Amino acid sequence: MKKSLKKEIEELRNEIHYHNHRYHVLNHPEIPDYKFDELLYKLKHLENLFPHLITNNSPTKSVGGITLLNIKKINHIIPMLSLNNVFNEKDLFLKFLNPIKNLLNKTKNYFCCELKFDGIATSLLYNNGQLIQASTRGNGIIGENITNNILYINDIPHKLQGNNFPSILEVRGEIFMKKVNLNILNQNNIFNKQFANTRSAVLSFLRLKNINNNINYNLLNFFSYGIGFIQSKKKISSHIKILKQLKNYGLPISKHTTICTSLKEISFFYEKIKRERNNFLYNIDGIVIKIDNIKIQKILGCTSHAPKWAIAYKFPPQEKITILKNIIFQIGRTGVITPVGKFKTIKIDGVNISNASLYNINEIKKLNLKIGDVIVVQRCGDVIPKIINIIKKERKNNITTNIIFPKICPDCKSILKIKNYNKKTLYCPSDLNCKSQLKGYLKHFISRNAMNINYIGNQLINKLVDINLVKNPIDLFNLNINTLNKIPHLGNKSILKILNAIEISKKTTFTRFLYSLGISEVGLVTANNLNKHFQNLSNFLNADLKDFYSISGIGKKIAYNLYKFINDKKKLYIINKLVNEIGINWNNNIIISNFFYKKKIVLTGKLISINRLKVIEKLINLGAMIYNHISKNIDIIIVGKNPGSKIFKAKKLNIIIINEQQLLELINKN
Incomplete structure (x- = not known):
């Protein structure tokens, strides 16, 4: 019995030394901190019970890792x-x-x-x-x-x-x-x-x-x-x-x-x-x-x-160990194929988690991931869970299987392609002819910061696409009582609310309309910068590649995405129909006497009494230009709770600093 106990303690020490080395020296831990703590606690407990088995090289006698030999x-x-x-x-x-x-x-x-x-x-x-x-x-x-x-x-x-x-x-x-x-x-x-x-x-x-x-x-x-x-x-x-x-x-x-x-x-x-x-x-x-x-x-x-x-x-761990059961491949609104890991359900911070995005195929290759692997899942705050590691020592070759990457779209069966500028990204080229892409696009199109169409939720979008009632955003505006009656469990009151919301949404802003088009990597701030630069739809659609390069905050990649978009005949057809037949319109008239008109603004820190996106929207409507980075050209920085390093740069550059209370007072004046 003493021999087996001695062997158990020795194996435990070796395992702790191994993980200590990976953590402190190689900077590549294999297990979560709480698992390491459990191993160390178990060793301490055994050594306390049997002190005659304690050795001088025990991990309980040292602090941490060993310094690298090539570092002073x-x-x-x-x-x-x-x-x-x-x-x-x-x-x-x-x-x-x-x-x-x-x-x-x-x-x-x-x-x-x-x-x-x-x-x-x-x-x-x-x-x-x-x-x-x-x-x-x-x-x-x-x-x-x-x-x-x-x-x-x-x-x-x-x-x-x-x-x-x-x-x-x-x-x-x-x-x-x-x-x-x-x-x-x-x-x-x-x-x-x-x-x-x-x-x-x-x-x-x-x-x-x-x-x-x-x-x-x-x-x-x-x-x-x-x-x-x-x-x-x-x-x-x-x-x-x-x-x-x-x-x-x-x-x-x-x-x-x-x-x-x-x-x-x-x-x-x-x-x-x-x-x-x-x-x-x-x-x-x-x-x-x-x-x-x-x-x-x-x-x-x-x-x-x-x-x-x-x-x-x-604190309780925000990392847990579980077993990878499967990988599925999902299609987003841009057609990019995203691998999603399905694993045995774990609970982190009171939340049950059973899947996590793997971002792209290179992430799978980097982790050397296989079905059946013991994996480490991390969840920090309310963000999407992430598979951060595998425990190779637990891998059993007779149980694990290789992951097979798809060659055709799981939805529309089109042959997948690889993006030229980023060979790690698979995508489906079928655009809105792929129902998964169409659903994602329409959900973006109706969202609050885009066309803001109330009473149409994700489930309704799925149903409308699945039974072929909506094949593009034009069809969305052509919905009527007869077509909506084909949706099960949708009452007359709900139908009237939906139709009314569709009609109301036709009056919008140029920024919202540009954002709703779902141009790759064009967010609300970029859409507003496009609005300020081009002023109207005609100027935007007739722009050249160099015109996009000249806009602050737009790099080569986004400029190319914009140029490609306005030269896509299918996209131009949809825009023409939405504006000239459906009647989507906007009024860019802004009271130029307001404090924020044509001001270049950066936000930093958490706003307490008002939603950040609502603030951005209000500022945009007042003619402001929103930026992400501090420079000498910025006019105002709006500071919330726990601001970042931007505020120090702003002080050095003598940029006007406004807190949340001052912001609200200025907005309410206009």
Whole structure:
């Protein structure tokens, strides 16, 4: 029995070492964090039960990964330790609060509660206020030298503010990346690879050897959360005071930090942050609880890998493991074929999930995905779930099967083609003759920001197309009582509402009409820019390719899409019928005396009291031009809650800044 137990522990250690290496060194984890935590917890439990089986090379005795051999190393003055984890209130009490209760005040204690950032732990060393060195945690004793790389991160000051700082100060914190910046990184394909999460993207930045102007380090951010070594005559009594002092030195700290005095207050803070986590600009995976009193911290001390005076209270996982059952191929309104993975149902954040988009065929090839694979599914907030990895060690060749890519459209049976400019994209060339594309197009056409036809929902569109009552948007406007009576379970009152809504929708705006046409990659903002540039439909339809190039915000790809669209005889036929026979019309008359007329505007942050799209629509109707990026040509920036870096650029360029309340007041005046 002892032999089998020893073997089980050894196999568990080997498995943890393997995943540790993939996570910290290769930057390519194979399993979700919570699965790794489960393995480590199981090993700790067994080692506690059988301490004579503990070895010096056990993962429970180390902090993290090993530094790469080809990267310069830095010895930490004081070890950079990891944190022990708990996942529920009961364990928080039993494993953290209860063991230290004898050292705590019986009446009132203070705990500093902070966010647990999903980034790279970093040490910054300042000598007489000047930054001289930076390193990662590494294995806790030796870290990777990242000094050259972090010099380009705006959040990290090269010199501390003021003159009352210690002669030597080691600041500890987290380098992280905002969610939106991960999207920018992946869209621009800067590293010639796609990143599944912000942490792996940050690590790739920090491990770059050759730094050049093409790499934008402004995509990275930093929060300080404490200090390591300090050489100072002043005694520090409180952790929260340390954070405030770091802020005074010019180092950024998170505003989501609070002092709690009981388990009840800690749990309240935890639940509050858990509810709000998806609204944050960056990823977090829990909170960190630290005893605020520095004297008690020193008395409690540390183990070889974690302090006894702090603990991480982690959120339930937003990643789950399941089994891929099938891949189906769907057709969108543009004809692009999108693979969708069907898997055994899992629950993440209380939501049952059984499928996830795989975007294109290259995603399947990149993951080396097979039917029957054990897969890792991620869901952050309310976004569409994503298959981020497979666990190859679980693959059983006698069970898994290769995925066969389609050669004909699953709907209309047309032979699929590959886009010339993007060989990873399959598409159906049949356009509106393919019912799946027609359904997607019509759903876009009637949507709120397009023709805004009420009382016609997705289900009705499906029925109208399936029984061949509607073959294009012209047929939609030619619906009458007789044709709608052919739809089962559709009463006379509903029919009258639908017909009335169709009639009302004929009076629209040029921007809405352009957007409703469903031109590839032309959103509401681009449609408005086209409106401003061409003023009327005739100018738009007679434009040349160079005319589209000259419009701000339109690149070569969108310009080509527009030019191709206006030279498509079928599209021109539909436009002519809609305007000249159906009677769709618009009035571009705008009161030019309003504040927003011809102003170039950028929005940043979350608007609370009004929907963002409604704001954009109102501004467009007032003659404004909406842009996504800050430049010296922008007139106004509208700022909501948690604005991004755009506001700092706007201040440097002296651009007019308007908050949400001021925006509403100005809109209501017009």
